[in-house]
Amino acid sequence: MDQLALLEGIAKISVFVSLLMAFFLLTVKTDNKLANRLFAFFFIFSAIDLSGFFTYIYNENHRNLEIFRSTFCLLGMPAFYLYVLSACYSDFKLQWKHLVHLLPFIITNLLFIPRIYLSIEDGSFIGPLNQMSEIYFIQILIEFQYVFYIVSVFLILRKYKEIYLENYANPSTSTYKWLFQMTCVFLSAHLFVVSKNVLRYIVLREIFLWANVLVGSIALFITCWFIMKALKHPELFRGINSKLKLTKDILPEADEKLGSENVQNDSIKNQITELKQYMTEKEPFLDPSLTIQELSNQINMPVRDLSILINHHIDQHFFDFVNEYRIQKAMHILKDQSKNQLTVLEILYEVGFNSKSSFNTSFKKYTNLTPTAYRNS
Known part of the structure; x- marks a missing residue:
């Protein structure tokens, strides 16, 4: 089995498991439905992103569809950020102001990507997608967005822990531990993704393919870890009131x-x-x-x-x-x-x-x- 076949197999399993987890979160009975729905959307966006490891074969003649699929990764971190808020604070509700988190996805597709869509449609562009300057812009935007949301999540968790210690005596801090562990896992996994993207331009294609296999395996492992956590701790979350002050x-x-x-x-x-x-x-x-x-x-x-x-x-x-x-x-x-x-x-x-x-x-x-x-x- 060559690297491409192995990568496609791992990616397909990861997508299936991610969608299975999303289905579980959308159907399980719980008091915190909003948190489960936001986490489910995170898994759906992750599945769309991971599908790029094998859908490129079918989208070779539909590059505009492949580019549109790739922009869905801009929705993953906003979904995770809102999920952390809803898991930490029992009175959290989605508001119109939260639509601001969709701006990177919308702006990318409305202002930058149409130039690529049009050039592909009329046949004026010939060459691999990763040579498009707009693709470089998307990759840079993803990195800035990731740093912003990871830092924001860590700040939320720090405040959550301080408020919890000042107002609650229950020695169980499972919510904080779960969210902190998950954020650290995401950060570590993303470092592998960044390293893999750098390898795209500086090493041989074979090494880059093995790097993709490693990233796909990590994604599968993380998704399975989430499922094990959900099965072992079905009542994991204990939110606090966001109106409490330090x-x-x-x-x-x-x-x-x-x-x-x-x-x-x-x-x-x-x-x-x-x-x-x-x-x-x-x-x-x-x-x-x-x-x-x-x-x-x-x-x-x-x-x-x-x-x-x-x-x-x-x-x-x-x-x-x-x-x-x-x-x-x-x-x-x-x-x-x-x-x-x-x-x-x-x-x-x-x-x-x-x-x-x-x-x-x-x-x-x-x-x-x-x-x-x-x-x-």
């Missing part, structure tokens, strides 16, 4: 409303004392899904004031603040001889954790020991 953003507003420094310090000390007393006596941290909104309702304090109190004055994320009480209770249980029949798994669920890995990480961070080592010490 403490550093609302702190200046709150400081302006406070009185003198002495009165402020006394008030803050009293609030911290009352909060810690409530945490010790009522143990709200036993709820694994506790959020800062729920705690603010329980202690009758505005959520913004509670956020500033914990994240700024106590100098802890809400996530760490709550988990510290969970760890302290777990430490007490582990040392209680009357409860030595309880397993570590039973204890972590009892104190409000819902993941063994998260419990072990938090416990070791707080005590420098594993739960088992602490119990035996």
Whole structure:
């Protein structure tokens, strides 16, 4: 089997798997339908892009169709960007302003590509497509677009993580980990694509073909990885409210409303004392899904004031603040001889954790020991 036949076989499998994943996302029952639909469109655009590894044979006499197909790659990253927004924020909705993400695709086809379409239609252009100056423009535009969206996604994930830690106590951060891993995988895969495109102009055709085989294999592996993730974690996403603000953003507003420094310090000390007393006596941290909104309702304090109190004055994320009480209770249980029949798994669920890995990480961070080592010490 030569390189071209191998490449076509891999590409056909990748396209089939991508379309299968898109079908699954469009039909599966879930609360976050918008995120699934956007991710499905990403796979559809990826399938159209990957089909270029074998459709060029059929489009040899229809080059305008082949060029139009190649421009669909300009829709992939916008779809992924909007998918990340919808996966991170539970209240995200598509708006008219989001049509701006279609501009590269539309402008390319309306302003630049028609010159190629017309020259092909009237037979005035003869030669391979990759020698057209407009094709170079498309490749450069794709790279600029990719950098823009990758940087934008990383910024979204950084803000998402900060807001999550300041407002939620659930130790599961599966959404952030999933999206961060996926973005890193996309970035790594794209570096291979860029290297492959460079090889087009500096090495022998045979080496370039093997580079295409490698890129096609990577695309197939990534798509299969997505499917395994979807099957293993069907309820992967936990969005946060996009209206939530970081403490550093609302702190200046709150400081302006406070009185003198002495009165402020006394008030803050009293609030911290009352909060810690409530945490010790009522143990709200036993709820694994506790959020800062729920705690603010329980202690009758505005959520913004509670956020500033914990994240700024106590100098802890809400996530760490709550988990510290969970760890302290777990430490007490582990040392209680009357409860030595309880397993570590039973204890972590009892104190409000819902993941063994998260419990072990938090416990070791707080005590420098594993739960088992602490119990035996």
